[in-house]
Amino acid sequence: MPEPLYAVETIDLTKYFHHGGAKALKNVNLQIRHGEIVALLGPNGAGKTTLLKILSTLVLPTSGTAYVKGYEIVRCEDDVKKSIGLVTGEERSFYWRLTGRQNLEFFAALYNLKKNQINERLDYLFNLFEIENPDKRFYEYSAGIKQRFGLIRCLLHEPDVILMDEPTKSLDPFSAKSLREFIKETIVKKTGKTVLFTTHRLEEIKDFCDSAALMSQGEIIACGKLSEEDIYKCFSERHSHS
Amino acid sequence: MFFRKAFAFIKRDFLIVTSYRFSFFMEIFGIVTTLLTFYFIGRLFEGRIVSHLVPYGGDYFSYVLLGLTLSNYIGTSLSGIMGQINSEQSMGTLEALFVTPTKIWHLLLSMNLWGFVYNTVEGAFYILFGIILFGVDLTNMNFLSSMIIFILTIITFSSLGLLSSAFIIVFKRGDPISWVTGTLMGLLGGVYFPVSIFPSWLKDISLFLPVTHSIQAMQLAVYKGYSLTMMLPQIGILVIFSLILVPAGFISFNYALKKAKKDGSLIQY
Numbered sequence: 369m370p371e372p373l374y375a376v377e378t379i380d381l382t383k384y385f386h387h388g389g390a391k392a393l394k395n396v397n398l399q400i401r402h403g404e405i406v407a408l409l410g411p412n413g414a415g416k417t418t419l420l421k422i423l424s425t426l427v428l429p430t431s432g433t434a435y436v437k438g439y440e441i442v443r444c445e446d447d448v449k450k451s452i453g454l455v456t457g458e459e460r461s462f463y464w465r466l467t468g469r470q471n472l473e474f475f476a477a478l479y480n481l482k483k484n485q486i487n488e489r490l491d492y493l494f495n496l497f498e499i500e501n502p503d504k505r506f507y508e509y510s511a512g513i514k515q516r517f518g519l520i521r522c523l524l525h526e527p528d529v530i531l532m533d534e535p536t537k538s539l540d541p542f543s544a545k546s547l548r549e550f551i552k553e554t555i556v557k558k559t560g561k562t563v564l565f566t567t568h569r570l571e572e573i574k575d576f577c578d579s580a581a582l583m584s585q586g587e588i589i590a591c592g593k594l595s596e597e598d599i600y601k602c603f604s605e606r607h608s609h610s
Numbered sequence: 611m612f613f614r615k616a617f618a619f620i621k622r623d624f625l626i627v628t629s630y631r632f633s634f635f636m637e638i639f640g641i642v643t644t645l646l647t648f649y650f651i652g653r654l655f656e657g658r659i660v661s662h663l664v665p666y667g668g669d670y671f672s673y674v675l676l677g678l679t680l681s682n683y684i685g686t687s688l689s690g691i692m693g694q695i696n697s698e699q700s701m702g703t704l705e706a707l708f709v710t711p712t713k714i715w716h717l718l719l720s721m722n723l724w725g726f727v728y729n730t731v732e733g734a735f736y737i738l739f740g741i742i743l744f745g746v747d748l749t750n751m752n753f754l755s756s757m758i759i760f761i762l763t764i765i766t767f768s769s770l771g772l773l774s775s776a777f778i779i780v781f782k783r784g785d786p787i788s789w790v791t792g793t794l795m796g797l798l799g800g801v802y803f804p805v806s807i808f809p810s811w812l813k814d815i816s817l818f819l820p821v822t823h824s825i826q827a828m829q830l831a832v833y834k835g836y837s838l839t840m841m842l843p844q845i846g847i848l849v850i851f852s853l854i855l856v857p858a859g860f861i862s863f864n865y866a867l868k869k870a871k872k873d874g875s876l877i878q879y
Contacts, residue, residue, distance in 0.1 A: 385874055392874075421874065424709050428871045449711040460702030463622065465629040470622070477618035478710035480611065505629075521706070 372438035375529050375562035376400040376423065380432035383418055383586075392418045394586040395432065402528070405556055405563045407573045409599065410583035416566035419583075420531050423564070424454045436529055450480075453522025453530045457537030459514045464507040468499065468517055471506055472524065479525035493520045496554060512543040519547075523555070530555065532565035536572065544569075548576045570596055615712060616720040623724030641735050648674045649744055662804045667833035672746045677801040679733040680763065680828050684795065684821060686725035687767035689788045692775040694721040704877050714867065718775075722768075748832065755831035755838050762848040763824040765856065767791075770820075772859030776866035782878060791821070800825040820851045 376398065383393040393415045400406050408416040421427040423434055425445045433440060439447040462471045469490065476486045494502050497516045509517070515535060522530055535551075536544035555561050567573070573580045574596065582590040582602050590602040628634055652671030659668065666673050698704040698721075707717055740746035774788040795801060798812070799821035805813055816822045827844035830836040838845065870876045 418874070426705055426708060426871065426876060427874045428868070430872075446711055446713075449709060452709075454705075454709045456705070458702055461706040463626060463701070463703065465626045466622065470625055474618050474622045475706070475710065477615050478707065478712050480711060483614070525711070 371402075372435065373401075374399045374435070375402045375404070376434070376436055376564060378419070378423075378432065378434040381419070381422065381429055381434050382431045383415075383422065383427070383429050391586045393422075393429075396586075396588055398581055398588060398591070400562060400564060402562055403556065403560045404578045405552060405565075405576060407577045407580040408564065408566045408583055409568065409570070409573060409580050411568055413585075414583040415586040416568075416583055417533055418586075420454075420533050420564070420566055423448075424452055424531055425449060450525065451527055451529055453525070453527040455515075455518045455522045455530065455532040455535050457515075457534035459511065459538060462506045462514070462517060462521075465505065467503045467505055468509065468513075469502040471517065472502075472521060475521050476524050481524060489524060490520075493523060497550075511538045512540075512547070515539060515543075515547060519551075519555075526559075527561070529562045529564070532563065534566055534568075536567070536569070544572075548572065552576055570599060573599075612716050612720075615716055616723055619720035620723050620727055624727075627724070627728075641732055642739075644678070645675075645736060645739050645744075648678070652744075662806045665806075665834070666804065666829040667747070667750075669746070671744055672740070672833060673804070673829060674802055675736055675740045675746060676829055676832055677825055679729075679736050680760075680825060681795060681799070681801045681821075682729045682732060683726065683760070684763060684767045684824065685792070686722065686729050687764050688771045688791055689774060690722040690725040691718050691768075691771050692778050692785065692788060694725075695775055695778060699877055702877070708876065718772075718863075722771075750835040751832045752835045752837055755836055755841060756828060758838060758845065759824060759827045759831055759841070759848070762845065762852060763820075763828075766820045766824070766848055766851045769852065769855035769859035772863045773855070776859075776862040779863075779866040779870050779876075782875075791819070794819060795821045798822065804829075820848060823847045823851075 377400070378396050378398045381393055381396040381398075382391060384391045396415075396419060408419060410416055418427060422429050423436060423441060425441055425448050428442065433442070435441070436448045437451040439451060441448050463474070466474070472490055472493075473486055476489065481489060490502070493499075497520055499513065499516060499520070506514070506517070515538070518535070536547055539547060551563060556563055565572075573594070579592050580594050580599070581588050582594070582599060584603065590598065594602075649671055652669070652674070655663075655670045660670065663670060663673055695704065698707060708714075737746070737748070741748065770787060770791060774785045777785040777787060798805065798808075798816040799819055800816070801821070805816045805822055805826070808816060823844045827836075827841050827848070830841060830844075867876075
């Protein structure tokens with residue numbers, strides 16, 4: 369298959385959870401090029417997480433469609449899953465009674481890594497993410513290290529597209545900044561991955577993203593290289609209209 | 611690929627279970643106390659001929675030992691997948707599993723394997739204790755018949771388990787299928803005593819439960835050495851149950867999964 373123009377593309381993507389209920393997404397059109405870092409910015413309930421979940425095949429769209437690396441998200445679910453890595457801000461997505469290494473060995477098997485590849489890949493990633501002791505029980509790690517394990521898990525199978533749902537939610541400002549730098553310098557610049565992440569912190573997009581998509585009430589209200597002023601302007605215009 | 615993933619699940623569950631050391635030893639202790647309880651109940655009948663037990667060899671302890679072992683497997687088949695889905699939902703790990711490039715059926719099968727491994731270890735304890743300490747006699751066992759009955763039982767109840775899981779995925783709680791089957795299994799299924807003891811109307815009801823046929827057939831195959839041809843009626847009934855329940859289980863689970871993905875309720879519990 370020839371390399372598609374966009375790493376992620378949504379076409380009139382619409383989602384409502386209950387018939388007659390409010391739309392979680394309204395005709396969302398978004399194109400993200402390979403190797404870009406794009407932020408989905410918006411208040412709670414704007415539809416950011418829903419969009420990410422649809423792209424990661426966990427939620428079905430009501431209408432419209434989306435492509436990840438050229439694979440249609442409903443028809444080519446398996447190919448989409450092979451192409452993406454999902455990171456949530458949810459620390460509970462690991463088994464807390466297992467060690468960090470045991471968790472990742474388990475998920476590596478599910479990501480189709482061969483037995484002889486697993487140790488090599490884990491050693492590389494532990495080194496890359498500066499994990500000094502991967503053999504502690506998961507609950508013993510700090511929030512920042514747990515978040516790094518989330519990133520390691522999503523990179524196990526070397527996906528091209530990384531989807532991150534509020535990755536810095538449980539981090540202090542210093543750790544959040546260091547994680548952002550790490551993602552940009554190590555994951556994107558060195559390996560050329562595409563990153564789409566959700567946030568409601570304005571400082572996340574400054575010096576970190578190539579572009580941002582502002583979301584409000586399920587719609588993308590602005591998209592591109594936006595300054596803080598642009599963002600405030602968009603949101604205030606939106607609120608004065610509604 | 612499936613076997614490596616299945617092994618990863620077994621290893622994960624073994625590590626988690628053994629990480630709770632006290633609970634693990636309590637479970638081992640529980641196996642011994644269960645055995646002793648039924649051994650002493652069996653002593654009550656010692657030296658007496660109980661007509662209801664005669665078709666199965668005549669010994670109460672042997673009867674209940676096999677009934678318990680098979681009912682443990684039935685319990686895992688019936689509620690193992692549902693329990694695992696519930697547990698992954700509450701731990702917050704279900705999405706992380708579903709987003710891996712692993713077929714949903716592989717995930718479901720693998721999730722339940724540790725339960726069967728545990729049942730096998732538990733069953734081996736039961737049988738070993740039974741033979742060594744309490745003189746349970748397995749010399750008449752027809753291995754082929756026992757295996758066929760065992761496989762049909764697992765298929766039938768795993769399909770019912772899929773129906774239960776479908777219910778849990780959509781409605782989250784209060785699954786009536788495993789409640790009815792689980793509750794009636796002990797009373798009407800012949801786990802603790804043969805169903806021949808019931809009045810005829812209750813016996814007729816018990817015949818509608820697949821567990822009754824599984825337990826009865828397994829007792830006959832293990833203690834009386836019944837061949838496949840001698841057990842055609844029971845095998846036929848279990849095959850009919852399987853033919854109905856397997857497609858029903860798969861169709862309903864697929865429907866439930868699709869509905870949960872539409873509603874965005876996959877991780878709700």
